[in-house]
Amino acid sequence: CRCTHTLKFDLGNVIEMVIFSYGNIKVVHPVHLHGHHFHVIKIAYPPFDPETGNSTAFNPDIRCLNEPCSRATWADPSWINGNIPGVNLVNPPLKDTVNVPANGYVIIRFMADNPGYWFMHCHLQHHQFEGMNLVMQEGDVHEMAPLPTNFPTCNNFRVNPNQFYSIIRNQNRMLVSKGRCLKYSLFLSCILLLISQNTFKERLD
Numbered sequence: 479c480r481c482t483h484t485l486k487f488d489l490g491n492v493i494e495m496v497i498f499s500y501g502n503i504k505v506v507h508p509v510h511l512h513g514h515h516f517h518v519i520k521i522a523y524p525p526f527d528p529e530t531g532n533s534t535a536f537n538p539d540i541r542c543l544n545e546p547c548s549r550a551t552w553a554d555p556s557w558i559n560g561n562i563p564g565v566n567l568v569n570p571p572l573k574d575t576v577n578v579p580a581n582g583y584v585i586i587r588f589m590a591d592n593p594g595y596w597f598m599h600c601h602l603q604h605h606q607f608e609g610m611n612l613v614m615q616e617g618d619v620h621e622m623a624p625l626p627t628n629f630p631t632c633n634n635f636r637v638n639p640n641q642f643y644s645i646i647r648n649q650n651r652m653l654v655s656k657g658r659c660l661k662y663s664l665f666l667s668c669i670l671l672l673i674s675q676n677t678f679k680e681r682l683d
Contacts, residue, residue: 483612487590489621494519494560497576498583500536500547507605509584510575513596513616516588517570520562524581533581540583575601593617 487493499507524533536542539557543549552558565585578584599611 483609484615485612486615487617489590489593489617491590492587493590494585494587496540496583496585497578498537498540498547498550499578499580500540500542500550504533504580506580507578507610508575508601509578509598510601511586511588511596511598511614512574513592513594513614514588515572515574516576516586518573518576518584519565519567519570519587520583520585521576521579522564522583523579535581537582590616593622 497507497509499505522537522539524537525535526533536547539553540550541553543551552562557563562585570587573586576584576586593616596614596616597611598614599606602610
């Protein structure tokens with residue numbers, strides 16, 4: 479199958495990415511990349527109010543090409559093709575996660591030297607659910623190492639109904655004997671108890 483958000487890179491290429499956070503809601507995004515460490519060669523912040531510390535506008539270096547700013551380019555055409563001022567090419571920090579400032583941007587650079595499929599995503603989980611992630615394919619499939627024959631895989635998650643209800647019965651007895659949940663770790667058990675009393679009552683009797 480083909481993932482909707484996939485970027486394919488040839489092995490050995492130097493990849494430079496500009497990640498920006500422009501929008502009506504000012505959010506800092508902690509962006510994480512699997513399979514790599516990258517050099518952070520520039521972080522650019524937006525204009526801000528010196529009294530409140532709040533940003534007052536988007537960083538002017540980037541020009542949005544559509545209303546949600548899902549497509550953009552450099553405001554100064556001379557910056558295209560890597561002629562970007564202010565980048566640190568001497569001693570840039572090496573990271574696998576970087577905070578993209580609200581209304582600002584980050585430039586990262588790494589070499590595509592790790593064949594495989596690597597997940598890049600915002601580390602705020604609800605943003606992942608909203609689609610703020612992508613898969614980077616480095617190299618072609620024949621260039622990737624084959625999986626070991628004994629590589630562990632996930633089993634199916636089908637639950638035997640009898641086992642499920644037996645677990646709930648046991649939790650029910652334990653919680654009833656205690657009279658209440660004593661620990662946070664039993665919170666799920668309390669929920670199961672509530673479900674068992676209301677939703678599964680007929681099946682449990």
